[in-house]
Amino acid sequence: MRPGTPYDLAIIGSGSGNSLITPYWDDKRVVLADQGIPHTGAFGGTCLNVGCIPTKMYVRPAALARSPEEAARLGVELCEAQADWPRIRDRIFGRIDAISEAGREYRERLEHVDLISERVTLTGPRSFRTASGAEASAEQMVIAAGSRPVIPEVPGTGLPQVHTSETIMRIPQLPEKILIVGGGYIACEFAGIFSGLGSEVIQVNRSVGLMNQLDAEIAAAYSAQAEANWTVHYQRTLAGVVEDAHGRAVAQLVTSDGRIEEITADVVLLAIGRVPNSDAVGAAEAGLDIHPDGRIAVDEYLRVQQDGAPVEGVYAIGDISSPPMLKHVANHEARVAAHNLEHPQHLRRVRHEVIPAAIFSHPEIAHVGLTEDQAAQQVGAEHLTVKTQRYADTAYGWAMEDQYGIMKVIADSRNGQILGAHAMGYHSSNLIQPIIHAMSFGQDAYTAARGQYWIHPALMEVTENALLGLDVPAPPDAPL
Numbered sequence: 001m002r003p004g005t006p007y008d009l010a011i012i013g014s015g016s017g018n019s020l021i022t023p024y025w026d027d028k029r030v031v032l033a034d035q036g037i038p039h040t041g042a043f044g045g046t047c048l049n050v051g052c053i054p055t056k057m058y059v060r061p062a063a064l065a066r067s068p069e070e071a072a073r074l075g076v077e078l079c080e081a082q083a084d085w086p087r088i089r090d091r092i093f094g095r096i097d098a099i100s101e102a103g104r105e106y107r108e109r110l111e112h113v114d115l116i117s118e119r120v121t122l123t124g125p126r127s128f129r130t131a132s133g134a135e136a137s138a139e140q141m142v143i144a145a146g147s148r149p150v151i152p153e154v155p156g157t158g159l160p161q162v163h164t165s166e167t168i169m170r171i172p173q174l175p176e177k178i179l180i181v182g183g184g185y186i187a188c189e190f191a192g193i194f195s196g197l198g199s200e201v202i203q204v205n206r207s208v209g210l211m212n213q214l215d216a217e218i219a220a221a222y223s224a225q226a227e228a229n230w231t232v233h234y235q236r237t238l239a240g241v242v243e244d245a246h247g248r249a250v251a252q253l254v255t256s257d258g259r260i261e262e263i264t265a266d267v268v269l270l271a272i273g274r275v276p277n278s279d280a281v282g283a284a285e286a287g288l289d290i291h292p293d294g295r296i297a298v299d300e301y302l303r304v305q306q307d308g309a310p311v312e313g314v315y316a317i318g319d320i321s322s323p324p325m326l327k328h329v330a331n332h333e334a335r336v337a338a339h340n341l342e343h344p345q346h347l348r349r350v351r352h353e354v355i356p357a358a359i360f361s362h363p364e365i366a367h368v369g370l371t372e373d374q375a376a377q378q379v380g381a382e383h384l385t386v387k388t389q390r391y392a393d394t395a396y397g398w399a400m401e402d403q404y405g406i407m408k409v410i411a412d413s414r415n416g417q418i419l420g421a422h423a424m425g426y427h428s429s430n431l432i433q434p435i436i437h438a439m440s441f442g443q444d445a446y447t448a449a450r451g452q453y454w455i456h457p458a459l460m461e462v463t464e465n466a467l468l469g470l471d472v473p474a475p476p477d478a479p480l
């Protein structure tokens with residue numbers, strides 16, 4: 001680091017923050033601070049090292065390991081699947097660690113970029129101090145310091161058998177039995193992975209049902225599938241974990257009627273949410289406005305707020321400030337922040353209207369827009385038209401002998417505006433994309449269904465039929 005003169009740009013966080021260093025900064029001075037991923041010190045943030053990418057690299061082998069069961073339904077006998085965890089793990093991290101390391105080396109080589117591999121704390125909106133005491137300031141700043149797993153304040157979470165998403169993917173062996181605490185994205189994705197690879201999975205959730213934040217029909221359908229695929233216990237809260245004489249974890253759970261229940265497992269995975277790292281960067285102490293859930297407050301241009309007013313040239317992006325903690329949202333915000341840093345006189349707004357997401361569990365879930373309950377509240381239940389299309393009622397669904405796939409689309413029956421879509425089943429994250437497209441570009445359901453050819457008999461006919469099933473008016477000169 002070069003003490004004294006301010007940098008042109010300071011960035012905290014090498015996840016989405018790393019992509020802000022565009023060629024515009026080639027003749028300027030940039031400082032990028034990242035303390036590294038806990039336990040490995042890896043460069044490049046959550047998605048690459050401990051998030052989206054490695055989890056989905058586990059989802060694929062887990063799906064393959066399930067194929068004998070699916071094949072048998074279609075009359076094909078495959079031999080029993082045998083997952084080789086060390087090989088799966090080493091293939092995944094063999095690729096990821098190399099990419100992370102290459103990213104670090106590239107940044108270190110750049111003359112105009114100083115990389116600080118230390119924890120930093122804001123000393124003001126445009127300045128920070130490193131853990132070793134060096135100070136830096138900059139004309140412009142982006143805070144992209146992400147989020148971290150919530151660790152419940154109960155005894156035993158420090159035991160070596162107890163993991164979060166940051167450590168579970170590097171364990172030495174596939175656990176025979178895993179206890180997963182939580183009923184959201186991370187818990188459900190890992191339940192799908194470990195059950196597919198052959199572990200006995202017990203998932204416990206505080207409330208009744210899994211993925212309760214979703215449309216109620218999809219949450220209920222998913223919960224029923226999960227209950228069929230692995231063991232699920234509801235209304236259990238973790239009270240602590242101890243180690244037994246055989247080195248296994250014994251989780252103590254409080255039931256809804258106050259009893260203590262014990263579950264013994266090889267490993268315990270805690271997946272009960274993530275909190276923004278605003279406290280870890282000292283955002284409140286630096287005078288920035290913080291939402292009650294810990295997110296740094298930003299305006300529509302992603303400028304941080306101080307006493308309700310935007311701070312020029314200081315931005316926050318990604319999990320530290322976004323309501324949805326999703327990589328595609330963080331990426332979009334990085335593009336907006338990159339533009340606004342380079343064009344302070346022509347700021348662009350962030351686009352948060354149509355945000356989709358997928359949960360890569362077994363089955364996979366995808367959603368965009370309002371749930372049916374939210375849509376009813378927003379436009380009135382009497383104005384809704386809703387179609388739930390079963391995969392099993394399409395030609396490709398017959399080919400798959402599909403048993404549970406559904407896509408539900410919700411629209412305003414007065415004008416065909418698509419308000420939301422929710423799907424569960426094979427490749428639902430792909431099948432939903434035409435609806436994301438239609439919603440993003442303001443295309444009504446009638447036109448989206450009939451204004452294009454749909455390849456027959458592709459699985460995408462699920463999406464076509466869901467749209468065709470809505471009771472919406474044909475616009476003037478509608479496609480036939």
Ligand SMILES: Cc1cc2nc3c(=O)[nH]c(=O)nc-3n(C[C@H](O)[C@H](O)[C@H](O)COP(=O)(O)OP(=O)(O)OC[C@H]3O[C@@H](n4cnc5c(N)ncnc54)[C@H](O)[C@@H]3O)c2cc1C
Binds near residue numbers: 015043053360
């Ligand atoms: C298991 C898992 C699976 C996921 N799967 C998906 C998915 O499939 N699809 C999807 O869209 N999203 C997924 N997500 C969410 C996604 O990973 C995040 O939304 C995204 O990575 C956030 O990016 P970011 O740039 O805000 O933060 P990060 O990528 O977390 O970057 C923040 C960086 O800041 C550093 N940092 C923090 N505090 C300091 C400090 N004080 N000083 C210096 N450095 C600091 C951290 O070390 C980190 O490298 C997943 C998350 C997890 C945990």
Ligand SMILES: NC(=O)c1ccc[n+]([C@@H]2O[C@H](COP(=O)([O-])OP(=O)(O)OC[C@H]3O[C@@H](n4cnc5c(N)ncnc54)[C@H](O)[C@@H]3O)[C@@H](O)[C@H]2O)c1
Binds near residue numbers: 152271357
């Ligand atoms: N595919 C994806 O896009 C993907 C995958 C993983 C994570 N993520 C992102 O990461 C975020 C965090 O994921 P997550 O699964 O940890 O959080 P989550 O908010 O999705 O789910 C948290 C779960 O933990 C439960 N819970 C909360 N506090 C609890 C407590 N004290 N005891 C017991 N249970 C408790 C909640 O009821 C909920 O079921 C997600 O919201 C999502 O934005 C996205």
